Amino acid sequence: MSLVGGPRLYEAVRIGGVLDASEIWARLHARLERGLLEVERIISCCFDRRLESDECERGSEICAVLAEAFAELHLTAGGDVIMQVASTFVGAAPGPAEASWLSALVEDLRGILAVTASDAPASDPDAPLLVVIGSPTRFTDSLLWIACTRGLRVLDEPPGATAMLDTACIVVACDEPDPNVARRQFRSLAEQFGSCPIVFCARAPSMDVRLAVAPYVASAFIGGSPSDVVAEVHALVGRSKLQPVLAVFAVSPDSLVAELADHGVDACPFTDIADLIGAVGSRKVHAVLVGADVDRSLRAAIPALVRSDPQSRHVGVISLLARNTAAEAGALMHAGTDAVLPAGVGRAVLGASCRERLQRAVEFSTRPTSDPRARSFSQPHASLLIERMLVGAHRRRSSVSIGVLAFELATVDESRFAELSEPLSREFRGDDVIGSWTGHRYVIALKGVGRRTAVRRFDDLLRNLGLGTECRVGVTEFPHDGRALDELLSVSETLIERARADEGPRVISSEWHAASAPAADVLVVDPDVTLRALIVTLLERQGMTVVQMNDGASAFDYLTASEDRVRPRVLMMELDLMGIDGLQLLRRLRDAGVMGGLRVLVLTARIRESELLDALSLGASDIVTKPFSPGLLVHRLRRVMES
Numbered sequence: 001m002s003l004v005g006g007p008r009l010y011e012a013v014r015i016g017g018v019l020d021a022s023e024i025w026a027r028l029h030a031r032l033e034r035g036l037l038e039v040e041r042i043i044s045c046c047f048d049r050r051l052e053s054d055e056c057e058r059g060s061e062i063c064a065v066l067a068e069a070f071a072e073l074h075l076t077a078g079g080d081v082i083m084q085v086a087s088t089f090v091g092a093a094p095g096p097a098e099a100s101w102l103s104a105l106v107e108d109l110r111g112i113l114a115v116t117a118s119d120a121p122a123s124d125p126d127a128p129l130l131v132v133i134g135s136p137t138r139f140t141d142s143l144l145w146i147a148c149t150r151g152l153r154v155l156d157e158p159p160g161a162t163a164m165l166d167t168a169c170i171v172v173a174c175d176e177p178d179p180n181v182a183r184r185q186f187r188s189l190a191e192q193f194g195s196c197p198i199v200f201c202a203r204a205p206s207m208d209v210r211l212a213v214a215p216y217v218a219s220a221f222i223g224g225s226p227s228d229v230v231a232e233v234h235a236l237v238g239r240s241k242l243q244p245v246l247a248v249f250a251v252s253p254d255s256l257v258a259e260l261a262d263h264g265v266d267a268c269p270f271t272d273i274a275d276l277i278g279a280v281g282s283r284k285v286h287a288v289l290v291g292a293d294v295d296r297s298l299r300a301a302i303p304a305l306v307r308s309d310p311q312s313r314h315v316g317v318i319s320l321l322a323r324n325t326a327a328e329a330g331a332l333m334h335a336g337t338d339a340v341l342p343a344g345v346g347r348a349v350l351g352a353s354c355r356e357r358l359q360r361a362v363e364f365s366t367r368p369t370s371d372p373r374a375r376s377f378s379q380p381h382a383s384l385l386i387e388r389m390l391v392g393a394h395r396r397r398s399s400v401s402i403g404v405l406a407f408e409l410a411t412v413d414e415s416r417f418a419e420l421s422e423p424l425s426r427e428f429r430g431d432d433v434i435g436s437w438t439g440h441r442y443v444i445a446l447k448g449v450g451r452r453t454a455v456r457r458f459d460d461l462l463r464n465l466g467l468g469t470e471c472r473v474g475v476t477e478f479p480h481d482g483r484a485l486d487e488l489l490s491v492s493e494t495l496i497e498r499a500r501a502d503e504g505p506r507v508i509s510s511e512w513h514a515a516s517a518p519a520a521d522v523l524v525v526d527p528d529v530t531l532r533a534l535i536v537t538l539l540e541r542q543g544m545t546v547v548q549m550n551d552g553a554s555a556f557d558y559l560t561a562s563e564d565r566v567r568p569r570v571l572m573m574e575l576d577l578m579g580i581d582g583l584q585l586l587r588r589l590r591d592a593g594v595m596g597g598l599r600v601l602v603l604t605a606r607i608r609e610s611e612l613l614d615a616l617s618l619g620a621s622d623i624v625t626k627p628f629s630p631g632l633l634v635h636r637l638r639r640v641m642e643s
Contacts, residue, residue: 018129018155021120021148028073028141029113035066039085040106046099053093060089072142072226076431077388078112081105084395108388115381121149128237129153129166133189134173134201143171143201143226149375150230168237171199171229179212186216197236201229244358245284249276249302250291260289263351265358273298277305280312286361287316289354292343296328303336314364316357320345374428376421376442382435386445386485389433390478393447400445400478401454402485403507404492407440407471420465427461443489451477451509458507468506472496475509479578480551510549511557520547522637525555525573525585526603535572535603538630539637552580560592567598569641575604575611583611586618595619601640603628 042059045051051059063086070079085105088094094102130152134140144154152168170193176182189198197218202209210220219232246267248256253269260267268285270276279285288306290299303317318339319332329340339353377385386402393400407417417440424434424442433445446454458473474492482488491510499508521544526532529550536546547568549555559567575582582602589595595618602615605626612623621640624633 018123018153019144019148020123021145022117024141024144024148024154025117025120027136028069028138028145029117031138031141032066032069032113035062035069036106036109038062039066040103043094043099043102043106046094046102047096050095051089051093056089056093060086063089069138069142072138073145074227074430075112075116077385077392078109080388080392081108081112111384112388115378115384119378119381121151123148123153124151125153127151127153128168129155130233131155131167131170132173133170137173139201139226140173143173143229146226146230147233150234152230152233167193167196169197169199169233171201171233173201175202175205176209177206179206179208182209183212183216186213190216199229199232199236244286244362246354246358247276247279247285247288248291249273249288249294251293253291256289256291259347260351260354263347265351265354267354273302273305276302280306280315281309283312285315287318287354287357289350290317290319290337292320292322300332300335303332307336314361316361318353318357320350374425374430374432374434376425376434376436379435379437382433382437382443382445383485385433386435386443389445389447390483390485393478394483398448399450400447401449401451402476402478402488402492403444403446403454403458404437404474404489404496405442405444405458405467405471406474406493406496420467423465424461427464451475451480451511455507455509462506471506472499473507474499475507477509480554481510510554511561520545520568521641522546522570522572523555523558523568524548525550525552525571525577527551527574527576527578535633538634542634550578552577552582552585556580556585556588556592559589559594559598567594570599570601570637572601572603572637575602575606575615583614583618586615586620590618599640599643601637603633 039059039062042051042055042062045055063082066082067079067086070076070082085102088098088102130147132140132144132147132154133156136156140156144156147154170189172186172189174182174185176185186198186200198216200213200217200220201224202221203223205222210222214220218236221229221232243266246260246265247270248260248267249270250256251271253271257267257269267289268279270279276288280288288302290302294302299319306312306315306317316338317336318341319337320341320343321328321332322343324340324342332340338357341350341353386400389400420442421434421436424444428434428444428446431447433447435443435445437443446457449457454475454477458475462468462471462473474495476482476488476491476495478488481491495508495510495512499505499512504512522539524532524535524539524546525548526535527550532548532550536548539546547558549558552573555571555573559571573582573585577585580588582604586595586600589598598619600615600620602612602620602623603626604612604623606612607625615623621643622636624636
């Protein structure tokens with residue numbers, strides 16, 4: 001057990017050199033694969049018989065461990081799949097009927113792991129170096145992997161003397177029970193690495209251990225996740241690189257600046273209020289000292305101006321008063337001043353107060369966040385993640401919106417296209433998926449977001465990134481616009497081409513129709529793709545114009561949209577629809593005041609008299625049951641049109 005220049009603290013996982021992401025992933029993959037093999041062994045028994053209660057209990061325990069591991073790595077798709085496997089062990093004991101499905105889920109998990117490995121990020125030689133000291137556990141490996149994916153170089157043991165100055169932060173994963181031993185270990189690290197921040201991680205250390213190491217660590221995480229630890233590391237690295245600056249605002253600020261410099265405070269003089277507020281807004285200064293010679297009204301306005309901008313609310317404000325009366329000091333504090341000091345206060349006291357305000361401002365501006373942003377994946381990886389997202393949405397009966405960002409080849413080259421990955425990642429959540437497709441395309445899947453919300457999100461995206469003239473976005477929603485990724489992408493591409501041809505909006509969904517588009521004769525709404533295609537072909541041969549949709553929600557949006565559009569002459573619809581069924585659709589159209597000018601022909605496989613009577617009472621003009629004769633269908637349709 002050793003430490004740099006002293007007794008060994010932990011057994012090293014490897015000797016020297018910055019770790020490669022693929023090497024870290026290989027260790028994580030080996031741990032996960034052992035769990036998958038154990039689950040697979042239990043599932044193999046299902047092919048011959050139903051599992052025993054102890055086997056189900058064991059399978060549930062392994063799935064819980066795997067789910068925790070996937071959550072630590074932010075592999076949401078993998079977590080969803082393993083929870084599907086776990087649910088079968090909790091309910092009735094699985095048997096031969098479930099065996100093939102469970103085996104397929106395990107193979108899906110292996111596919112997710114494979115594409116994750118293929119997207120392992122390359123190490124940036126200029127990135128900050130993080131040293132992780134601890135026994136080789138799942139936690140430390142997950143910590144190393146997440147650090148790599150978030151732009152850090154990593155080592156899993158203290159570096160040699162030549163690399164010591166390059167270390168940006170140290171994380172020690174330690175469960176040492178003896179406070180005296182822990183104190184010696186952390187004191188030795190602090191002496192070896194000087195001002196380098198140290199982060200202490202442990203599952204449940206005693207209070208004595210926590211107090212023993214407190215003087216030597218910058219942060220302590222008790223039971224924290226790897227993601228939280230890496231966020232804190234980024235904050236500490238940013239804090240160590242940041243040089244806090246104090247702005248001295250006064251009629252004659254130079255003397256104050258010189259006196260503060262003698263007490264270790266870096267200060268910049270300001271005499272113009274506009275220059276001061278500009279510097280505060282651009283984060284060039286982190287605290288403001290207002291001199292005693294500043295006009296009274298201006299003195300009260302400065303904290304109000306600083307606090308009015310959300311980007312500068314953390315900036316500290318200190319005021320010096322020639323006459324420090326309780327009334328004036330109270331008014332300044334009410335306006336937002338952090339501290340009011342008499343003009344004759346000792347410069348050592350003033351310097352200490354300024355340093356404290358600077359430290360608070362820096363800590364606030366580098367405060368870590370544990371909410372991970374979205375990552376951009378390669379096309380194979382993103383395809384698999386989005387497919388798993390769609391499966392989960394189907395199981396939970398929730399929505400997923402897909403946006404295809406299609407860039408104009410004439411305006412975006414390869415380097416410009418690659419540069420957009422980082423700003424796109426900042427715009428979306430960790431649960432969303434961003435995929436880099438061929439042909440200057442980004443495909444973005446928004447979990448739990450409907451079509452209309454997605455359109456607004458992508459409108460904001462183009463505005464925030466200044467992409468209004470460089471690309472168009474086709475937006476589709478699962479399951480209304482398609483039930484598989486390929487189908488959704490195909491619909492998105494069709495929408496983009498429509499928008500280009502009709503000079504439509506930059507962000508287009510299936511709800512949009514050109515104002516100049518002629519009214520269709522028939523709107524066909526049926527979930528059966530093959531039958532719908534046959535009906536469309538049959539009607540177009542009769543010289544009719546046809547619009548087709550596969551669900552009730554899309555039909556309702558189309559018929560009640562705010563665009564200035566003439567509605568179709570006839571709505572031909574099935575009663576058995578996804579989302580909003582046929583009878584609900586008719587009720588909603590009646591409530592929206594649409595049925596008065598719309599003829600409805602119900603084409604359905606339902607034969608219950610009560611449902612057919614309900615459809616007629618809600619405004620349907622006629623009913624044709626399936627299977628039907630093409631000639632009879634056209635005849636009944638023309639009769640409805642002429643009615």
